[in-house]
Amino acid sequence: MRSERGDLIAILQEVQARFGYLPEEAMRQVARFVAVPESQVYGVATFYSQFRLTPGGRKTVRVCQGTACHVQGEAQILAAIKKEMGVVPGTTAPGGDFGLETVACLGACSLAPNMTVDGDVHGQLTPAKAVEIISRLVEKR
Amino acid sequence: MGKLTGLLKRRGAPETHTVLVCQGTGCQSSKSDQIQAALQQEIVQLGLSDRVKVKSTGCHGFCQRGPTLIIEPDGIFYTRVKAQDVPEIARCHLDDGQIIDRLLYQHPGTLEAVSHYHDIPFYKKQQRLIMRNCGQINPEDIQDYLDTGGYQALRNVLSGMTPEQVIAEIRRSGLRGRGGAGFPTGQKWQFCRDSAAPQKFVICNADEGDPGAFMDRGIMEGDPYTILEGFTIAAYAIGASQGYIYVRAEYPLAIKRLRIALKQAREHGFVGDHILDSDFSFDVTIKEGAGAFVCGEETALMASIEGKRGMPRARPPFPAQSGLWGQPTNINNVKTLASIPVILTRGAEWYSSIGTETSKGTAVFALTGKIANSGLVEVPMGTALRQIIYDIGGGVPGGKSFKAAQTGGPSGGCLPADFLDLPVDYESLTQAGSIMGSGGLVIMDEATCMVDIARYFLSFTQHESCGKCVPCRVGTKQMLEILKDITTGKGRAGDIDLLVRLGNSIKVGSLCGLGRTAPNPALTSIRYFRDEYDAHIRDHRCPAGVCQELA
Numbered sequence A: 001m002r003s004e005r006g007d008l009i010a011i012l013q014e015v016q017a018r019f020g021y022l023p024e025e026a027m028r029q030v031a032r033f034v035a036v037p038e039s040q041v042y043g044v045a046t047f048y049s050q051f052r053l054t055p056g057g058r059k060t061v062r063v064c065q066g067t068a069c070h071v072q073g074e075a076q077i078l079a080a081i082k083k084e085m086g087v088v089p090g091t092t093a094p095g096g097d098f099g100l101e102t103v104a105c106l107g108a109c110s111l112a113p114n115m116t117v118d119g120d121v122h123g124q125l126t127p128a129k130a131v132e133i134i135s136r137l138v139e140k141r
Numbered sequence B: 001m002g003k004l005t006g007l008l009k010r011r012g013a014p015e016t017h018t019v020l021v022c023q024g025t026g027c028q029s030s031k032s033d034q035i036q037a038a039l040q041q042e043i044v045q046l047g048l049s050d051r052v053k054v055k056s057t058g059c060h061g062f063c064q065r066g067p068t069l070i071i072e073p074d075g076i077f078y079t080r081v082k083a084q085d086v087p088e089i090a091r092c093h094l095d096d097g098q099i100i101d102r103l104l105y106q107h108p109g110t111l112e113a114v115s116h117y118h119d120i121p122f123y124k125k126q127q128r129l130i131m132r133n134c135g136q137i138n139p140e141d142i143q144d145y146l147d148t149g150g151y152q153a154l155r156n157v158l159s160g161m162t163p164e165q166v167i168a169e170i171r172r173s174g175l176r177g178r179g180g181a182g183f184p185t186g187q188k189w190q191f192c193r194d195s196a197a198p199q200k201f202v203i204c205n206a207d208e209g210d211p212g213a214f215m216d217r218g219i220m221e222g223d224p225y226t227i228l229e230g231f232t233i234a235a236y237a238i239g240a241s242q243g244y245i246y247v248r249a250e251y252p253l254a255i256k257r258l259r260i261a262l263k264q265a266r267e268h269g270f271v272g273d274h275i276l277d278s279d280f281s282f283d284v285t286i287k288e289g290a291g292a293f294v295c296g297e298e299t300a301l302m303a304s305i306e307g308k309r310g311m312p313r314a315r316p317p318f319p320a321q322s323g324l325w326g327q328p329t330n331i332n333n334v335k336t337l338a339s340i341p342v343i344l345t346r347g348a349e350w351y352s353s354i355g356t357e358t359s360k361g362t363a364v365f366a367l368t369g370k371i372a373n374s375g376l377v378e379v380p381m382g383t384a385l386r387q388i389i390y391d392i393g394g395g396v397p398g399g400k401s402f403k404a405a406q407t408g409g410p411s412g413g414c415l416p417a418d419f420l421d422l423p424v425d426y427e428s429l430t431q432a433g434s435i436m437g438s439g440g441l442v443i444m445d446e447a448t449c450m451v452d453i454a455r456y457f458l459s460f461t462q463h464e465s466c467g468k469c470v471p472c473r474v475g476t477k478q479m480l481e482i483l484k485d486i487t488t489g490k491g492r493a494g495d496i497d498l499l500v501r502l503g504n505s506i507k508v509g510s511l512c513g514l515g516r517t518a519p520n521p522a523l524t525s526i527r528y529f530r531d532e533y534d535a536h537i538r539d540h541r542c543p544a545g546v547c548q549e550l551a
């Protein structure tokens, strides 16, 4: 009982790895499996920023807003992505090519400013470079 | 040197090389894995396989110059290596013994090329204890760790020391926790040892949530074995049979390497039942975080391991009495645990000879921001900020002037140039209004707006506040709103005093360290950079030219 409850987060992580988000029905099943109230599963899913309750884009772009990246101009990068691609953090590009998120430090601060595309770090960005990398995600369709 | 090695070869001396290719997160982002594969292929083609060995390592620390590689035994350091440089490295250096000048590190001041790793100012002034193996060993091969004397400390402990003796030695060393608060480690272990219970736990805090900090990541990616060894010794000292390593989800490579290290340690009998044929059994589980800064706080972290929302709770009871699942639990930071093996092999006396009166050993900093040489830096406690920023870091680039050094992340503060000669240790930084924190050191220049930085940190802590206690939940929001007003030209006379009053009440009233330290960035910047606040409020001007609405 104890260890299963402790595994709730890990199980949700696996569900999300499979579906890209946490579908409602999957959360219900997890609740039954781990034997905790559905409300608790929902509580955990909404507490941790890693979990998403709606499908994201085909790729996930995360722009770092950590201190080192902030000092090196993260705001200009986000502004350029918004201007050129019309996408703001927390939303998905039209057509679902990529979802844009922000993250507080990727741990690659020496290369600031940084972003990741599906986990791969792109460092020493300029606004133009960031837009170029993201444009490629769209063109690839 | 190039000529010398060239000569050696011509005389027919067998010339063997080991190429250490950094495979840390930084260098991998600039394709060091492809460089290594290409190098391997080139070596085979040139028929050099019997005398050239290529080895993956973790982070060398000088991430900004990546991808980096070191060619041993001479210690030649190549920076910003690209795939197209590989054939030349193989032919000219590895086959012919000629150093390739254009890939060497260039001293930013003298523009002179420095060929040897140890002569580069970035490394020369460091003292690497915690990171002694980082960049040297293959972090995915336990044999490499064993070859450097790894697991000798655990052997010594299990074959001839009682838990009490281990604790006494750690107490004598003066080691203090590297997770931020600097609590004496030996004393903490003693509390947990003294709590009687059938089951106890140890936790390695590898959540590293401070934005702008990646020390723990570097160590996990570069030398996961030393963390595991220290962790096992901690478990023995307090009498725990189960341990959890709680790692940030944003660190996939660190998680992968810890898993490999754990598997190998288990195969070698360093983890599991009857470790090294002793009566001591200990197992380790790796837990991935899910993106919540507050989970770095120890009570929130334990709630998260239990599968709950990561909410902190009031202390006492302290984890040493009632922690994970209500059992006595000891929790330490990655760097604290990584210090244990080296303390026990070299002795408490040696360790306590390094550092200052109250802070022993070394401090690891992630030196970032407006700095010429950015990366991971390890120096003795008590080293002056000036030495770290100028001698090691090479100063502020682009002809700009230094404005502030930010330590302690969202719990810390920004120190102005007056503090450059401050010897850095726990006490001196606290006295200056900041904190040691876990090691983030972000350098800011004249183009950084201190009010914007205060707003930045408050928006971070406000966002990460778990919402359980009112002072933190509501108070940080109020502070943030005021700071937003100031940075958008809507600041009012009296705002500064209001920020100070609010900040001080949040500090006393909050439940956990997040709230109790959240006002620090604003309070220190008011203390040292009040004129910038005045310029924003009174003159509607941002002296650094950062705040768009005031430009």
Ligand SMILES: Cc1cc2nc3c(=O)[nH]c(=O)nc-3n(C[C@H](O)[C@H](O)[C@H](O)COP(=O)(O)O)c2cc1C
Pocket (backbone or CB within 6 Å): B176, B177, B178, B179, B180, B181, B182, B183, B185, B188, B205, B206, B207, B208, B209, B210, B293, B294, B295, B296, B297, B298, B299, B331, B332, B333, B334, B336, B337, B438, B512, B513, B514
């Ligand atoms: C909001 C908050 C975040 C924290 N984050 C971390 C962290 O990421 N890593 C860490 O080791 N300690 C962190 N701490 C400190 C831990 O609560 C705890 O003191 C530490 O892990 C103890 O280890 P030490 O004695 O080895 O320093 C944090 C504390 C607070 C209040």
Ligand code: FES
Pocket (backbone or CB within 6 Å): A064, A065, A066, A067, A068, A069, A070, A104, A105, A106, A107, A108, A109, A112, A113, A114, B211, B212, B213
């Ligand atoms: S601050 Fe962006 S990677 Fe650390």
